[in-house]
Amino acid sequence: MPTAPIRPERLTAQLPGEFVVFLIGMRLNQPWRVHKWWPVASAMPRMVSELARQPELGFLHAESWFGRTTLMLQYWRSLDQLLAYARNKNAEHLPAWRAFNRAVGTDGSVGIWHETYVAREGTHENVYVNMPPFGLGRAGQLLPASGGRQSASQRLGR
Structure with a gap:
């Protein structure tokens, strides 16, 4: 591949x-x-x-x-x-x-x-920088980690 x-x-x-x-x-x-x-x-x-x-x-x-x-x-x-x-x-x-x-x-x-x-939603978080699509980013959908998704706690919904 x-x-x-x-x-x-x-x-x-x-x-x-x-x-x-x-x-x-x-x-x-x-x-x-x-x-x-x-x-x-x-x-x-x-x-x-x-x-x-x-x-x-x-x-x-x-x-x-x-x-x-x-x-x-x-x-x-x-x-x-x-x-x-x-x-x-x-x-x-x-x-x-x-x-x-x-x-x-x-x-x-x-x-x-x-x-x-x-x-499930709210129980996991991830971030990728300078990476090809990888892991959950290949299994799911990649989105900009900005706005309300900037920090780990925001990505966890806290």
Whole structure:
């Protein structure tokens, strides 16, 4: 995917209604055991591709960082849609989760983790300066962080 141009202005992002911030990743506890972590690492791009092809599933956007501990930041339209995808027997996630439990389980070679946050208006704020569209700014709509959106407390409605 081509890199978006840097936007030099001060911006904030809005996503109307309730939405979900989902953090998910893995940790290479034993990096030399490639046969253990490679299937885990290669499953996520398949899931994201599947989700991108089916916007009705509720997936909005993702950003990724790689290292010994990986992190993927995802935005979802609703918690119900995220949970439905996780349980969907015909989607990429459930077979990958079952394969992880069979191949790795609790043997300590690969750590996996996730955190889920439900956000609604007035419970989140953000600012972007000299950034390409990023994070919630890619999942939602970017607006000038001016007027009544200048400070963090204003963006939080306080």
